Amino acid sequence: MFQKILIANRGEIAIRIMRACRELGISTVAVYSEADRNALFAKYADEAVFVGPSPASQSYLRIDRILEAAEETGAEAIHPGYGFLSENPKFARACEEKGVVFIGPTSSSIDRMGSKIAARDIMKSAGVPIVPGSEGGISNPAEAMDLVEAIGYPVMLKPAAGGGGIGMKIVWEEKDLAPALDSARSIARSAFSDETVYIEKYLTEPRHIEFQILADSKGKTIYVSDRECSIQRRHQKLIEESPSPIMTPELREEMGSIAVRAAEAIDYRSAGTVEFMYSKGEYYFLEMNTRLQVEHPITEMVTSVDLAKEQIRIAAGEPLAYSQDEIEIRGWAIECRVNAEDPLNDFAPSPGRIKRYRSPGGPGIRVDSGVYAGFLIPPYYDSMISKVVAMGRDRNEAIARMERALYEYIVTGVKTNINFHLAVLRHERFRRGDINTNFLKEEAIMEEVKKVTEAEREKELSLASALGADTRKVAAISAAVGAYMSQRENPGSEE
Template sequence: MTDTLTGGLVVQTRMFRKVLVANRGEIAVRVMRACEELGVRTVAVYSEADTDAGHVRYADEAYNVGPARAADSYLDQEAVLEAAQKADADAIHPGYGFMAENAKFAARVEESDCTWIGPPSDAMARLGEKTKARTVMQNSGVPVVPGTTEPVEDPAEVEAFGEEHGYPIAIKAEGGGGGRGMKIVQSPDEIEDQLAAAKREGEAYFDNDSVYLERFLEAPRHIEVQIVADHHDNVRHLGERDCSLQRRHQKVIEEGPSPALSDDLRERIGDAARRGVGETNYTNAGTVEFLVEDGEFYFLEVNTRIQVEHPVTEEITGIDIVKEQLRVAAGEEISFTQDEIEVEGHAMEFRINAENAANDFSPATGRLETYDPPGGIGVRVDDAVRQGDDIGGDYDSMIAKLVVGASDRTECLARAERALREFDIQGFHTVIPFHRLMVTDERFTAGTHTTNYLDEELDHERIERAVERWGPDEAEKSDDDEEVTEREFTVEVNGKRFEVNLEERGAPPVPTVEGDRGGMDRPEAATKDDSGGAAAPGDGEQISAEMQGTILSVDVEVGDEVAAGDVVLVLEAMKMENDVVAEAGGTVTDVLVSEGDSVDMGDPLIVLE
């Protein structure tokens, strides 16, 4: 591959030979498929928890980068760069999440022998950190929500902002996105706890505890504009997506085009997005997000990466955004003008998360006993799983994305209803019953919902009834069912993965041998006793983990008095903070876990007397 200089930038002039995808799950497979169609070989990285994950199976080669904890594997910059060097990759694609918006990592890739498939690190620094992005947009004449342009450290600063602008206030992580690292303050007495929580999430998810403030708009529409820019001063927008159906600021269903925008407002928002990123030497793909309320729009943030919901735009424009990322990074010019982009029909994306919607969308884990996705005209499924896979709680709860396209919104809803009915997943709860409810919900089908509809208006009993009606089949397997024993062996040479898989019917289970690291089967967690960390609980009231996860904070000590409903600790599962509460009052007699501990479902946490 040769290089040429264009406007002071080093620009590649030929397509890459081998791309390392610094991510996991469906987005890693999505990128690898685009690479394969362009004749580019692919490299996966994986943690110990992902030894047999779908993206590892799909890649041409794969390298272990560390243990299950993301901070020690997928977020380990040294390990990822070392894997790229071992694989002799000439480019790195970050996907979304993890290090996709980490400007420091992008700069390290730029300084290496690899090409960064994303925006330049300096543009990422200006737009990826929210306060800097707000300043850029203000200077470009794009309207912004009232807020701070400098990081906030002291609760007194939050209180002063509330006195000036009123409540509620959004405390947002600078490196955040998708609602993670954002806390809403309704009154002054919530400031200290919510500020600490936002900083903690920012550090945990984005390795950046810096936060800023915004006046929180309570009932807006959430509109985002897809951007692609190249090294030849071309900036295109590919229309908008409506992401207003959200739960706790996490997008649930996305669609395009928005049913809420007039043609005039649509054009103004698209032009604002192009104008804003055009001032920053931005290249590659990105998304400019806005809030729309009462016919006015306000800049929210820029996501300097590919988005989870990018397939919506691909379906209505016919443009493969990931291939455009690869071509732009290789120095090619965007092949279409703004006028040539045509938005046709309507598309929706449904995130298929491993969650029990009837139980406050709590994360679910288990084995995919049945995995039978839908098909037919206008139906696309992006995934990285197969029947028999184990779904753990180490990472995000999304296991697949269902994307439906049609000639108009009415047909799209009908096709989505059919596809969701066909989507058969057994082994644990997913949000499919919730989606089936929403595609017949009056507010959603009318397109009049706002970002607070799910949290504040939808009757939760309707969700419970949907899960009861359409949830997973709980019937147990017959005792006569023949056992299938899988024997999976992995060999690693210099961190590179090779595997052999064997399957036997009617064979006894594979025994676990202490210290055996050759097989892919991971032994169950040992029972905790007095000799190994946490003690077994006594006769008191036991508070146990309802899901696998990591202890973020322990809020009680031995001797504390707690009442029913009090929060005793915070457990992170699948990138969501979950308050663990006491079901009954009592005195704390044992605290069996500490901050940072990993726990499995059913593990004892706290004992009350």
């Protein structure tokens, strides 16, 4: 097992990995930018190394500085978390060349899944179902029209090197195809330095379902659980749950086996996620995320498998601690991503200083967070404040506990999407489990958010006031005790 690991990330995921390391008896090294000098993760680590100015391009994306930090501190391995360099084959390859263990898959596995076109070809060859679409990149409208004529509208244009929903375009009729193709290629060129775009049949009323997999270097691959991730805005997930409301034991075994086949097709090692689109009883491969997912805690809650620890053990060359038969799903877990953003203003980011902060607790609640009262949320990175996870015996109890947790959550100084989550959780259609990736478009959810915001305003003011009073009371008592102790230690003092 490793003696020291460097975490090449920030915020809540850095702390999550450090917690796993601490339980395994491994020392940790944080890297931080100028904006994160006072961040909680930098204080939590055993060592912390400054890597550059606030913009990610000058700090967290600097492969050379991160490898230098590993060398300076004697870290044997690097965990990339999610985002930043986590799916960058150049970084994984640089670690391999330096003799530093990259806690994740090999650079070749990342490379093969990095291009959506290459991934489709590999999966098709492995017998994994894929959405009907182009065999390669599409560069001109005439070629695109010929293909769409064969598969039918609507279709979706996707950057081959993309991620996070950037550059995706849905086209419903022929007149919009050419301009959408130009726009998608332009965005892809700007965002990913690769203008290659491919076309897929757009599935109506699709669900986004994914399978967590674990694979060791000894040849064993298993699926751990399924997750439903259909509540999204601009193709980015906001609420996830495990298991999926539509899942049966038979469907789970079938899709899980396909996910394992997909991982084995690229000789995968580490934790990873195979994502599917599910529509009208059919499912198709979407992509594979070659890293730990943001929503991994819900899988941990329902299976009791510590994915971060397993990922580290696999990287250290240890065999998987579980067989497929040993994996059991018990209960239900839901995760809400609490972001510093304004849902009523098109989810605009809301960076700034947190004035008051009190996280929820109680039965079945887990909060993965990297902030505190007084912390300044910088404008340079993702605006996530925390991930709130609620666990229950069944879906209804998990929803009830999440509602209660969000009611308890106090964050002032920045706008958050807490009321958005409450509006979704209380929606009749969500409670029925009748959801898909178009849920927010199909429902007038923002009107519900406004109603929840008004209803919660008085409670928030009352609780914030009470919290402020408690804080002042504690401060006064602390000052009095300090003065008393000082007088006892210095009898000659006049205080």
